[in-house]
Amino acid sequence: MTTHFAIAGFLIVVALLAYIFAGYPLLLGFLARRFGKPIRKGDQQKTVSILIAVHNGEQFLAAKLDSVLALRYPKELLEVLVLSDGSTDRTEEIARHYESRGVELLALPKGGKPAALNAGIARSHGEILVLTDVRQVLDLDSVAQLVACFADPRVGVVSGDLLMRRSDDLELRNFPIYWRYERWIRKQQGKLDSMLSATGPFYSIRRELAVVMPEDTLLDDMYLPLAAFFRGYRLIVDEDARALDYVPPLKAEFGRKVRTLAGNFQIMWQYPALWSFRNRMLFHFLSHKVARLALPYLFLLLLVFSFRLPGYWAWAMVALQAGFYLLAAVDLLVPDSWPLKRLTSPARAFVVMIAAALFAIVVFFVPPRKLWKTTQLGSAQSGGRG
Numbered sequence: 001m002t003t004h005f006a007i008a009g010f011l012i013v014v015a016l017l018a019y020i021f022a023g024y025p026l027l028l029g030f031l032a033r034r035f036g037k038p039i040r041k042g043d044q045q046k047t048v049s050i051l052i053a054v055h056n057g058e059q060f061l062a063a064k065l066d067s068v069l070a071l072r073y074p075k076e077l078l079e080v081l082v083l084s085d086g087s088t089d090r091t092e093e094i095a096r097h098y099e100s101r102g103v104e105l106l107a108l109p110k111g112g113k114p115a116a117l118n119a120g121i122a123r124s125h126g127e128i129l130v131l132t133d134v135r136q137v138l139d140l141d142s143v144a145q146l147v148a149c150f151a152d153p154r155v156g157v158v159s160g161d162l163l164m165r166r167s168d169d170l171e172l173r174n175f176p177i178y179w180r181y182e183r184w185i186r187k188q189q190g191k192l193d194s195m196l197s198a199t200g201p202f203y204s205i206r207r208e209l210a211v212v213m214p215e216d217t218l219l220d221d222m223y224l225p226l227a228a229f230f231r232g233y234r235l236i237v238d239e240d241a242r243a244l245d246y247v248p249p250l251k252a253e254f255g256r257k258v259r260t261l262a263g264n265f266q267i268m269w270q271y272p273a274l275w276s277f278r279n280r281m282l283f284h285f286l287s288h289k290v291a292r293l294a295l296p297y298l299f300l301l302l303l304v305f306s307f308r309l310p311g312y313w314a315w316a317m318v319a320l321q322a323g324f325y326l327l328a329a330v331d332l333l334v335p336d337s338w339p340l341k342r343l344t345s346p347a348r349a350f351v352v353m354i355a356a357a358l359f360a361i362v363v364f365f366v367p368p369r370k371l372w373k374t375t376q377l378g379s380a381q382s383g384g385r386g
Helices: 003-035 061-069 091-097 113-123 142-149 170-192 220-229 250-270 282-307 311-333 341-364
Strands: 048-054 078-085 103-108 128-132 155-164 202-206 234-245
Touching (some): 048 142, 078 113, 103 113, 128 220, 155 220, 170 234, 170 282, 220 250, 250 341
Parallel strands (some): 078 103
Antiparallel strands (some): 128 202
Protein backbone atom coordinates (compact mmCIF):
# COMPACT_ATOMS: atom_id res chain seq x y z
CA MET A 1 0.00 0.00 0.00
CA THR A 2 1.52 3.32 -1.07
CA THR A 3 1.50 6.36 1.21
CA HIS A 4 -0.67 8.33 -1.22
CA PHE A 5 -3.20 5.51 -1.37
CA ALA A 6 -3.24 5.30 2.45
CA ILE A 7 -3.81 9.05 2.78
CA ALA A 8 -6.63 8.98 0.23
CA GLY A 9 -8.22 5.95 1.90
CA PHE A 10 -7.91 7.49 5.35
CA LEU A 11 -9.55 10.75 4.24
CA ILE A 12 -12.35 8.93 2.42
CA VAL A 13 -13.14 6.83 5.51
CA VAL A 14 -13.07 9.91 7.76
CA ALA A 15 -15.44 11.67 5.35
CA LEU A 16 -17.81 8.68 5.31
CA LEU A 17 -17.85 8.49 9.12
CA ALA A 18 -18.47 12.23 9.36
CA TYR A 19 -21.35 11.88 6.90
CA ILE A 20 -22.93 8.95 8.76
CA PHE A 21 -22.76 10.53 12.22
CA ALA A 22 -23.31 14.22 11.38
CA GLY A 23 -23.70 14.95 7.68
CA TYR A 24 -26.70 12.73 7.05
CA PRO A 25 -28.62 13.85 10.19
CA LEU A 26 -28.01 17.52 9.27
CA LEU A 27 -29.14 16.93 5.69
CA LEU A 28 -32.16 14.94 6.88
CA GLY A 29 -33.18 17.72 9.26
CA PHE A 30 -33.00 20.26 6.43
CA LEU A 31 -35.03 18.06 4.06
CA ALA A 32 -37.67 17.38 6.72
CA ARG A 33 -38.07 21.12 7.41
CA ARG A 34 -38.12 22.03 3.72
CA PHE A 35 -40.15 19.17 2.26
CA GLY A 36 -41.94 17.63 5.25
CA LYS A 37 -45.51 16.40 4.80
CA PRO A 38 -47.69 17.12 7.85
CA ILE A 39 -50.10 14.48 9.14
CA ARG A 40 -53.80 15.30 9.28
CA LYS A 41 -54.87 13.98 12.69
CA GLY A 42 -58.51 13.75 13.67
CA ASP A 43 -60.74 12.29 16.37
CA GLN A 44 -61.51 8.69 15.48
CA GLN A 45 -63.74 6.06 16.98
CA LYS A 46 -62.12 2.92 15.59
CA THR A 47 -62.01 -0.46 17.22
CA VAL A 48 -58.54 -1.25 18.58
CA SER A 49 -56.87 -4.54 19.45
CA ILE A 50 -53.91 -4.26 21.83
CA LEU A 51 -51.59 -7.23 21.46
CA ILE A 52 -49.04 -7.82 24.23
CA ALA A 53 -46.54 -10.50 23.23
CA VAL A 54 -44.72 -11.75 26.31
CA HIS A 55 -42.41 -14.53 27.45
CA ASN A 56 -41.88 -14.73 31.22
CA GLY A 57 -42.96 -11.19 31.97
CA GLU A 58 -44.36 -11.61 35.49
CA GLN A 59 -42.34 -8.66 36.80
CA PHE A 60 -44.03 -6.18 34.46
CA LEU A 61 -47.36 -7.61 33.33
CA ALA A 62 -49.62 -6.22 36.09
CA ALA A 63 -48.29 -2.66 35.66
CA LYS A 64 -48.62 -3.01 31.88
CA LEU A 65 -52.22 -4.16 32.04
CA ASP A 66 -53.09 -1.48 34.60
CA SER A 67 -51.77 1.17 32.21
CA VAL A 68 -53.70 -0.35 29.29
CA LEU A 69 -56.97 -0.56 31.21
CA ALA A 70 -56.55 3.05 32.39
CA LEU A 71 -56.26 4.37 28.82
CA ARG A 72 -58.51 7.29 27.93
CA TYR A 73 -60.15 5.48 25.03
CA PRO A 74 -63.70 4.08 24.83
CA LYS A 75 -63.60 0.75 26.64
CA GLU A 76 -66.21 -0.78 24.33
CA LEU A 77 -63.83 -0.22 21.40
CA LEU A 78 -60.81 -1.82 23.09
CA GLU A 79 -59.77 -5.46 22.88
CA VAL A 80 -56.76 -6.53 24.98
CA LEU A 81 -54.94 -9.79 24.29
CA VAL A 82 -51.99 -11.16 26.25
CA LEU A 83 -50.03 -13.48 23.97
CA SER A 84 -48.02 -15.76 26.25
CA ASP A 85 -45.21 -17.33 24.25
CA GLY A 86 -44.66 -20.47 26.33
CA SER A 87 -44.23 -18.56 29.60
CA THR A 88 -43.06 -20.70 32.52
CA ASP A 89 -43.39 -18.11 35.31
CA ARG A 90 -46.56 -16.44 36.68
CA THR A 91 -47.31 -14.53 33.47
CA GLU A 92 -50.41 -16.55 32.59
CA GLU A 93 -51.67 -16.58 36.18
CA ILE A 94 -51.43 -12.78 36.33
CA ALA A 95 -53.18 -12.41 32.99
CA ARG A 96 -56.08 -14.58 34.19
CA HIS A 97 -56.61 -12.22 37.15
CA TYR A 98 -57.50 -9.55 34.61
CA GLU A 99 -59.95 -11.64 32.56
CA SER A 100 -62.93 -10.21 34.48
CA ARG A 101 -61.83 -6.75 33.28
CA GLY A 102 -61.88 -7.76 29.64
CA VAL A 103 -58.34 -9.04 29.14
CA GLU A 104 -58.03 -12.21 27.06
CA LEU A 105 -55.14 -14.63 27.54
CA LEU A 106 -53.87 -16.58 24.58
CA ALA A 107 -51.57 -19.26 26.01
CA LEU A 108 -49.34 -20.46 23.20
CA PRO A 109 -46.60 -23.07 22.90
CA LYS A 110 -43.15 -21.49 22.75
CA GLY A 111 -42.64 -20.46 19.15
CA GLY A 112 -41.12 -16.99 19.31
CA LYS A 113 -42.53 -13.49 19.17
CA PRO A 114 -43.47 -13.51 15.44
CA ALA A 115 -45.49 -16.71 15.90
CA ALA A 116 -47.24 -15.21 18.93
CA LEU A 117 -48.07 -12.04 17.00
CA ASN A 118 -49.34 -14.04 14.03
CA ALA A 119 -51.68 -15.92 16.36
CA GLY A 120 -52.79 -12.74 18.10
CA ILE A 121 -53.49 -10.90 14.85
CA ALA A 122 -55.55 -13.84 13.59
CA ARG A 123 -57.53 -13.91 16.88
CA SER A 124 -58.09 -10.12 17.12
CA HIS A 125 -60.93 -8.07 15.64
CA GLY A 126 -59.89 -4.40 15.85
CA GLU A 127 -59.59 -2.09 12.85
CA ILE A 128 -56.33 -0.82 14.34
CA LEU A 129 -53.76 -3.19 15.84
CA VAL A 130 -51.50 -1.88 18.61
CA LEU A 131 -48.47 -4.10 19.15
CA THR A 132 -46.64 -3.57 22.41
CA ASP A 133 -44.18 -5.37 24.67
CA VAL A 134 -44.80 -6.03 28.35
CA ARG A 135 -42.13 -3.79 29.88
CA GLN A 136 -43.37 -0.37 28.78
CA VAL A 137 -46.09 1.59 30.60
CA LEU A 138 -48.41 3.50 28.26
CA ASP A 139 -49.42 7.12 28.66
CA LEU A 140 -53.15 7.61 29.28
CA ASP A 141 -53.78 9.26 25.89
CA SER A 142 -51.22 7.29 23.89
CA VAL A 143 -53.58 4.96 22.03
CA ALA A 144 -56.04 7.77 21.26
CA GLN A 145 -53.13 9.73 19.77
CA LEU A 146 -52.03 6.76 17.66
CA VAL A 147 -55.55 6.23 16.33
CA ALA A 148 -55.97 9.94 15.53
CA CYS A 149 -53.13 9.69 13.01
CA PHE A 150 -55.09 7.15 10.95
CA ALA A 151 -57.53 9.91 10.02
CA ASP A 152 -54.92 10.63 7.36
CA PRO A 153 -55.55 7.97 4.67
CA ARG A 154 -51.87 8.01 3.65
CA VAL A 155 -50.76 6.66 7.07
CA GLY A 156 -50.39 2.90 7.45
CA VAL A 157 -48.20 2.55 10.55
CA VAL A 158 -47.80 4.86 13.56
CA SER A 159 -45.09 4.38 16.17
CA GLY A 160 -45.38 5.66 19.68
CA ASP A 161 -42.61 7.78 21.16
CA LEU A 162 -40.54 5.67 23.56
CA LEU A 163 -39.09 7.58 26.51
CA MET A 164 -36.52 6.20 28.93
CA ARG A 165 -36.74 6.41 32.71
CA ARG A 166 -34.00 8.43 34.37
CA SER A 167 -31.17 6.48 35.97
CA ASP A 168 -28.43 7.38 38.44
CA ASP A 169 -26.17 4.74 36.88
CA LEU A 170 -23.68 6.36 34.48
CA GLU A 171 -23.62 3.25 32.30
CA LEU A 172 -27.38 3.28 31.94
CA ARG A 173 -27.45 7.04 31.47
CA ASN A 174 -25.51 6.79 28.21
CA PHE A 175 -28.00 4.60 26.39
CA PRO A 176 -30.72 7.31 26.30
CA ILE A 177 -28.19 9.61 24.59
CA TYR A 178 -27.94 7.13 21.72
CA TRP A 179 -31.71 6.55 21.75
CA ARG A 180 -32.47 10.30 21.55
CA TYR A 181 -30.19 10.50 18.51
CA GLU A 182 -31.94 7.51 16.89
CA ARG A 183 -35.42 8.82 17.79
CA TRP A 184 -34.64 12.16 16.19
CA ILE A 185 -33.57 10.52 12.92
CA ARG A 186 -36.70 8.38 12.81
CA LYS A 187 -38.95 11.36 13.46
CA GLN A 188 -37.36 13.38 10.66
CA GLN A 189 -37.71 10.46 8.24
CA GLY A 190 -41.38 10.17 9.19
CA LYS A 191 -41.92 13.89 8.62
CA LEU A 192 -40.27 13.65 5.21
CA ASP A 193 -42.18 10.52 4.20
CA SER A 194 -41.55 7.32 6.17
CA MET A 195 -39.29 5.51 8.54
CA LEU A 196 -38.21 2.07 7.39
CA SER A 197 -39.22 0.44 10.66
CA ALA A 198 -41.39 1.05 13.68
CA THR A 199 -40.64 1.46 17.39
CA GLY A 200 -40.91 -2.22 18.31
CA PRO A 201 -42.20 -1.94 21.88
CA PHE A 202 -45.15 0.29 20.88
CA TYR A 203 -46.57 0.75 17.39
CA SER A 204 -49.85 0.47 15.51
CA ILE A 205 -50.90 -0.67 12.05
CA ARG A 206 -54.10 -0.80 10.04
CA ARG A 207 -55.48 -4.30 10.33
CA GLU A 208 -55.81 -4.80 6.57
CA LEU A 209 -52.08 -4.12 6.17
CA ALA A 210 -50.90 -6.74 8.68
CA VAL A 211 -49.37 -9.73 6.91
CA VAL A 212 -48.35 -13.14 8.22
CA MET A 213 -44.67 -13.15 9.23
CA PRO A 214 -42.21 -16.01 8.81
CA GLU A 215 -41.73 -17.46 12.29
CA ASP A 216 -37.96 -16.91 12.24
CA THR A 217 -38.40 -13.17 11.63
CA LEU A 218 -36.11 -11.17 13.93
CA LEU A 219 -37.77 -7.78 13.48
CA ASP A 220 -41.56 -7.73 13.41
CA ASP A 221 -41.25 -3.95 13.69
CA MET A 222 -39.63 -3.89 10.23
CA TYR A 223 -41.38 -6.79 8.52
CA LEU A 224 -44.95 -5.61 9.17
CA PRO A 225 -44.34 -1.88 8.55
CA LEU A 226 -42.44 -2.52 5.31
CA ALA A 227 -45.39 -4.51 3.95
CA ALA A 228 -47.46 -1.33 4.42
CA PHE A 229 -44.69 0.91 3.05
CA PHE A 230 -44.46 -1.01 -0.23
CA ARG A 231 -48.21 -0.67 -0.63
CA GLY A 232 -47.73 3.10 -0.69
CA TYR A 233 -48.49 3.98 2.95
CA ARG A 234 -46.48 6.19 5.25
CA LEU A 235 -44.73 5.03 8.45
CA ILE A 236 -44.52 7.78 11.06
CA VAL A 237 -43.83 8.55 14.74
CA ASP A 238 -46.38 10.43 16.82
CA GLU A 239 -44.67 12.34 19.63
CA ASP A 240 -47.92 12.62 21.60
CA ALA A 241 -48.28 8.83 21.88
CA ARG A 242 -45.82 8.17 24.68
CA ALA A 243 -44.65 5.04 26.46
CA LEU A 244 -42.13 4.81 29.29
CA ASP A 245 -39.43 2.15 29.33
CA TYR A 246 -36.57 1.03 31.56
CA VAL A 247 -33.01 1.52 30.33
CA PRO A 248 -31.39 -1.87 29.63
CA PRO A 249 -27.82 -2.36 30.93
CA LEU A 250 -25.10 -2.42 28.29
CA LYS A 251 -24.61 -6.17 28.70
CA ALA A 252 -28.26 -6.78 27.80
CA GLU A 253 -28.27 -4.04 25.16
CA PHE A 254 -25.40 -5.69 23.29
CA GLY A 255 -27.42 -8.88 22.69
CA ARG A 256 -30.52 -6.92 21.73
CA LYS A 257 -28.50 -4.75 19.34
CA VAL A 258 -26.88 -7.79 17.71
CA ARG A 259 -30.36 -9.21 17.11
CA THR A 260 -31.64 -5.89 15.76
CA LEU A 261 -28.76 -5.38 13.35
CA ALA A 262 -28.81 -9.05 12.32
CA GLY A 263 -32.51 -8.50 11.65
CA ASN A 264 -31.56 -5.70 9.27
CA PHE A 265 -29.50 -8.17 7.24
CA GLN A 266 -32.43 -10.58 7.29
CA ILE A 267 -34.96 -7.96 6.23
CA MET A 268 -32.80 -6.97 3.25
CA TRP A 269 -33.12 -10.57 2.09
CA GLN A 270 -36.85 -10.70 2.81
CA TYR A 271 -37.53 -7.38 1.04
CA PRO A 272 -35.13 -7.13 -1.94
CA ALA A 273 -37.17 -4.13 -3.16
CA LEU A 274 -35.37 -2.12 -0.48
CA TRP A 275 -32.42 -1.97 -2.89
CA SER A 276 -34.51 -0.78 -5.84
CA PHE A 277 -36.21 2.43 -6.88
CA ARG A 278 -39.46 0.93 -5.62
CA ASN A 279 -38.07 2.11 -2.30
CA ARG A 280 -38.98 5.79 -2.30
CA MET A 281 -36.68 6.19 0.73
CA LEU A 282 -33.74 4.48 -0.99
CA PHE A 283 -31.28 7.30 -0.25
CA HIS A 284 -32.23 7.23 3.44
CA PHE A 285 -32.08 3.43 3.56
CA LEU A 286 -28.49 3.57 2.32
CA SER A 287 -27.51 6.54 4.50
CA HIS A 288 -29.05 5.15 7.68
CA LYS A 289 -29.64 1.39 7.73
CA VAL A 290 -26.87 0.22 5.41
CA ALA A 291 -24.38 2.77 6.75
CA ARG A 292 -24.92 1.55 10.33
CA LEU A 293 -24.09 -1.99 9.31
CA ALA A 294 -20.93 -0.74 7.58
CA LEU A 295 -19.58 1.10 10.64
CA PRO A 296 -17.35 -1.63 12.13
CA TYR A 297 -15.71 -2.23 8.77
CA LEU A 298 -15.11 1.49 8.27
CA PHE A 299 -13.43 1.70 11.68
CA LEU A 300 -11.25 -1.29 10.84
CA LEU A 301 -10.27 0.36 7.55
CA LEU A 302 -9.52 3.57 9.42
CA LEU A 303 -7.07 1.71 11.65
CA VAL A 304 -5.43 -0.08 8.71
CA PHE A 305 -4.96 3.16 6.74
CA SER A 306 -3.67 4.91 9.87
CA PHE A 307 -0.68 2.54 10.06
CA ARG A 308 0.37 3.57 6.56
CA LEU A 309 0.17 7.34 7.04
CA PRO A 310 3.48 9.21 6.79
CA GLY A 311 5.69 9.71 9.85
CA TYR A 312 4.17 11.40 12.87
CA TRP A 313 0.63 11.13 11.51
CA ALA A 314 0.68 7.35 11.65
CA TRP A 315 1.69 7.28 15.31
CA ALA A 316 -0.75 10.06 16.21
CA MET A 317 -3.79 8.48 14.50
CA VAL A 318 -3.05 4.96 15.75
CA ALA A 319 -2.45 6.23 19.29
CA LEU A 320 -5.67 8.25 19.20
CA GLN A 321 -7.75 5.24 18.18
CA ALA A 322 -5.95 2.88 20.57
CA GLY A 323 -6.50 5.35 23.39
CA PHE A 324 -10.22 5.49 22.69
CA TYR A 325 -10.58 1.69 22.67
CA LEU A 326 -8.48 1.46 25.84
CA LEU A 327 -10.76 4.02 27.47
CA ALA A 328 -13.75 1.80 26.64
CA ALA A 329 -11.98 -1.35 27.87
CA VAL A 330 -11.13 0.04 31.32
CA ASP A 331 -14.69 1.21 31.98
CA LEU A 332 -15.52 -2.03 33.80
CA LEU A 333 -12.67 -1.30 36.24
CA VAL A 334 -13.40 2.38 36.86
CA PRO A 335 -15.57 3.07 39.95
CA ASP A 336 -18.71 5.13 39.36
CA SER A 337 -17.44 7.78 41.78
CA TRP A 338 -14.36 8.59 39.68
CA PRO A 339 -14.59 11.57 37.27
CA LEU A 340 -12.92 9.39 34.61
CA LYS A 341 -16.16 7.39 34.45
CA ARG A 342 -17.72 10.25 32.50
CA LEU A 343 -15.29 9.47 29.68
CA THR A 344 -14.97 5.71 29.91
CA SER A 345 -18.69 4.98 30.09
CA PRO A 346 -19.69 6.81 26.85
CA ALA A 347 -16.67 5.27 25.10
CA ARG A 348 -17.74 1.79 26.18
CA ALA A 349 -21.35 2.43 25.11
CA PHE A 350 -20.15 3.50 21.67
CA VAL A 351 -17.80 0.51 21.25
CA VAL A 352 -20.57 -1.89 22.34
CA MET A 353 -22.82 -0.54 19.58
CA ILE A 354 -20.07 -0.85 16.96
CA ALA A 355 -19.17 -4.37 18.13
CA ALA A 356 -22.83 -5.37 17.89
CA ALA A 357 -22.86 -4.30 14.23
CA LEU A 358 -19.80 -6.49 13.63
CA PHE A 359 -21.31 -9.54 15.35
CA ALA A 360 -24.64 -9.09 13.53
CA ILE A 361 -23.20 -10.98 10.57
CA VAL A 362 -23.68 -14.14 12.66
CA VAL A 363 -27.24 -14.26 11.25
CA PHE A 364 -25.76 -15.87 8.13
CA PHE A 365 -24.27 -18.73 10.16
CA VAL A 366 -26.80 -19.61 12.89
CA PRO A 367 -30.58 -20.08 12.96
CA PRO A 368 -32.15 -16.63 13.58
CA ARG A 369 -34.07 -17.86 16.64
CA LYS A 370 -30.79 -18.39 18.49
CA LEU A 371 -30.36 -14.59 18.53
CA TRP A 372 -33.40 -14.07 20.75
CA LYS A 373 -32.40 -13.40 24.35
CA THR A 374 -34.55 -12.34 27.28
CA THR A 375 -33.49 -8.88 28.44
CA GLN A 376 -32.21 -8.79 32.02
CA LEU A 377 -32.97 -5.80 34.24
CA GLY A 378 -31.14 -6.26 37.50
CA SER A 379 -32.01 -9.74 38.71
CA ALA A 380 -35.32 -9.85 36.92
CA GLN A 381 -36.29 -10.71 33.42
CA SER A 382 -38.25 -8.52 31.14
CA GLY A 383 -40.93 -9.99 29.04
CA GLY A 384 -41.65 -9.60 25.40
CA ARG A 385 -38.02 -10.26 24.54
CA GLY A 386 -37.68 -6.52 23.87
